[in-house]
Amino acid sequence: MMNLMTGIFPVGSHLASWRHPKSWPKVTMELDVFIETARIAEQGKFDMLFLADGNAVRSMDEPLMFLANPSVNRPSTYDPLMLMAVLAQYTKHIGLFCTATTTYDEPYLLARRFGSLDHLSKGRACWNVVTGSYEIDALNFGLSRHVAREQRYERAEEFVRVCKGLWDSWAADAFIEDKASGHFLDPSKVQRLNHDGKHFRVQGPLNVGRLPQGYPVIASAGQSEPGRELAAKHADVIFSIALTKEEAQEFYADQKARVVRHGRDPDKVRILPGVTVYVGETEAEADALWDELAELITPEVGVAMLSKLCWTDLSGYPIDGPMPDLSGEVLGMQSYRKAIDDLAKQKNLTIREMYKIVVPGAGHLTFKGNVTQVADQLEEWYRDKAADGFNIMMPVHPYSLQRFVDLVIPELQRRGLFRTEYPGTTLRETLGLEVPPRGVNPNGAWAPAKHQKHALTTAAAK
Template structure:
């Protein structure tokens, strides 16, 4: 069966989604809206809720974009770990796929926060490991420029390795809380990490007991060369971008081969591309929603938005002319740029055609039509090794998620492609991922225990 997650951010993924008549009237810092989204997704038996993140207010140098939309710029947003911790009290089953940037954080602090989330949620935490896709983040952390990619990924690798070591601090049965003997814990069941590396020195142990899942599910989303290698080494779930099935198949095959080359089981790594869904009770209803949203985008905003995805200012080029060559790698996020460059060349698309394609899709592929037509496309990608599951991206919230739950989920269930009930257990159990065994650090035993 396929796995499904959905983006919880209540501003729709279409650039004009929040302006549509069926969008939430207000979303900013409204916890009740997030609760409603989460409970709706849980009604649909989704595996996970996804929340992206960064550390800056973006697009302030681009007035056209700054006032127009907040979908990926997120000028005001909850800290994902705090939000998901609160949502654990309003949901029971759904996984909490939470982005956290390694470039500006400390492994001890983040390991502790994810450990807390995994305990608070009874084993539903998932960490989207990112190195940061926005140059402006660096200005909030004492730097004048974005950290170069190789350094970000080198640090991320060490960061994740430390977190794993910290989550191995305590054995599962370390805290006995024995009133009779007065022993709250067993000293031999804890170990220090004693890590000294290029970027960090961390002694440990972590001040959080062994997590219900051992480690949170580890996910990543980078598509650059070092991004793919980091994913091959650590990720159990990979969130990808592909505008065509062929591109998704290429990524799927490449990433699974990289996982295998590192001696890991490729079946224990799930590849989940993003898909923006426009579904209606009839094909005409889906087309109508799409057209209504397209009409709400002024062309300068379309070009500005495409420029953002491409990491290149396209406003000086004729709107009905071809896109410039974008094969050159740039600092920041390359996943979308690469995909757009490839498609523009293949299909000889103009700037206007491209923004009309990208803006309604939030950079991802679009599946549009009736529930049957949409389910056909999910099934086709799933069966042709383009995906193990999908991140369902909703153009207008809450309408799109509601329609997905009411129309597409039952169709996928009828085809036996998706669950009808939540299974017992942790998120790992739901995804069919193994629970990591605690690794013993030969130099980590507690000194007192060593003497005993």
């Protein structure tokens, strides 16, 4: 079965979606819009809802983008974990998947927040582990520059290990709450972590009981070498960015092979490329939406968006000239840049041609057409081992989400490619993943200090 996720961010993925008459009239801090989006996605039996995140207001020095583009800048948005905790109360099955950075946070605090979300949602939390794509975030955390990639990923790896150790603090049956004996908990069922590493010293235990899912589902999206390794070691879900099927297949094969090298089952790691879907009952309906959105952006904004996705200012280059070489590494998001560079070289594209390809999909692949055409493309990528499912991006919210749910989901179900019911209640059940066994730390057993031991003995003797 395919796995499908979609973004909860209520502005569609197209740069101009918020201006389209079929988009929500207002989205900024409008909780009802998020709740309704979640409900439509759950009606479609999507595996997960995704909320991307960063820790700064971006593009303030790029007037065109700042003025026109809420979807990339996210200038005013809820804290993802808080929003997901609310959405947990309005939904029953759908996974709640949000980003949190390992570069500008602490493992104890984050393990506690995701632990809380997993409890509040009865086992539907998923953490998108990012090292942070946005250089400007550094300026809000006492730094003058984004941390270098190797260091970010080194810290991320230790960060995730510490979180897992903290989630192993309590056995599932530690809180006995036995009124008759007066024992609220069983002290033999808790362990300290006593982690003393390069980046963190964390004693533990975590002040959150064993999570319904053991650990939240872990997702990751880095495509650089250390990004792929982090995902291979820890991720249950991996996003990818690929603008051609061949590129997606290369990533898929490479990533699954890495998973095997780390002793994990490749079928238990789901690879989901992003794809923006323009669908209608007819091809003409899908084309119409595409054209209406294209009308709403100027070439200057298109080039500004392309510049943003490839981390290079293209405004000084002739728009009908070739794309410049983008093979050099950047500090931030390498993945979109690499996909754009590969496609430009493969097809010898001009800047104008490239922005027209990239803008409608917000940097991701685009599938457009009637129901059969869209379902055929999704099926082909799935069967040809380019994907285990997809991160479906909606050009216009809520219109495109509702269209996908009404048209594409039933067709995928008819072909036996997608579920008709949720198999259980937790996200691990939805994804077919086991609950990880609790790791036991031999040095973490609870041992009371001397005076406490005395007090306990006295209490027991009474």
